[in-house]
Amino acid sequence: MALFAKAYDKLKGALRKTAQVLNTDVRTLFVPGRQINEAFLNEVEEKLLAADVGVANTERIVAAMRDRWRLGKIKNADQCLGIIRDEMLGGWADAATRQLHFAPTGTTVILVAGVNGAGKTTSIAKLASYFKNELKKKVMVAAADTFRAGAVHQLTIWADRLGVEIVKHKQNADPAAVAYDACEAAKTRAIDVLIVDTAGRLPTQEHLIRELVKIRDVVAKRIDGAPHESILVLDATTGQNAVNQAKVFGQAINVTGILLAKLDGTAKGGVIMSIRDQLNIPVKFVGLGETPEDIAPFDPETYVRALLGEKTAD
DSSP, X not given: OOOOHHHHHHHHHHTHHHHHIIIIIIGGGOOTTOBOOHHHHHHHHHHHHHTTOOHHHHXXXXXXXXXXXXXXXXXXXXXXXHHHHHHHHXXXXXXXXXXXXXXXXXXXXXXXXXXXXSSHHHHHHHHHHIIIIISOOOEEEEEOOOSSTXXXXXXXXXXXXXXXXXXXXXXXXXXXXXXXXXXXXXXXXXXXXXXXXXXXXXXXOHHHHHHHHHHHHHHHHHSTTOOSEEEEEEEGGGTHHHHHHHHHHHHHSOOOEEEEEOGGGOSOTTHHHHHHHHOSOOEEEEEOSSSTTOEEEOOHHHHHHHHTTOOOOO
16 A cells, blocks of 8 residues: 555655665666666666665666667657666565554564664554554553663653653662563453564673574564564665565564664665665565654565655655
């Protein structure tokens, strides 16, 4: 489904830096009347890579241009803009893969993972805000990131600000115990969505991965079908490093979706297409700013239109 106009405007604003690369650096190549040649195609390739569109996407786009040029279907550079749009709009998985999986009855449990600094806690606040205000769900958060100094306090501030319930223990408490208590509280209080924060970690930190597995096992035992989603928060500003990070995380836990944070702070917004091509994990949400409302479900057509500075089709 297409995003509402307000969400589209936010997405367009968030992609401003990436769009500037495409519209300033790429569009300037498409001068009406300029002849297509290998030098032109090499320039297009260079600029697309600079926007972190990804090697596979860039090669496919440039190959499509080259094929049509050699077949005589296009001659001038300005005819290539449509090819970029069509190639970017193609290749996305069915929309059903990006839908959240909710429990048919009772509480839906969502685990949120990610390394420190990726924007995980703020992203949890955005998810809580989205579920509460947009979907009208009763939301609870569990502060199971007990190892990082200030993490519990930070999530408590967000919970109070958003008006959602929170289950927490003391600093350095057993994260699995927090998850256990949160599940019991969620069932007792008829919570619709329980969002469980987990310790910021790299998949190479085996002791933290073991804690994450314990949390997963605890919620699975306490609530049928849990966790219903395991969301990995990635920092869009890291570009291709985010893709590499997701690959390693995917080997350690069953990631069901990605929330791409800090999309507004990067010129590497094309990384979503790299994630699409290199990972079998759908991007389900994008973070568009600093406030809890700055989040949107990911929609490929809206994304591509915003990236190219165009209006949505509808």
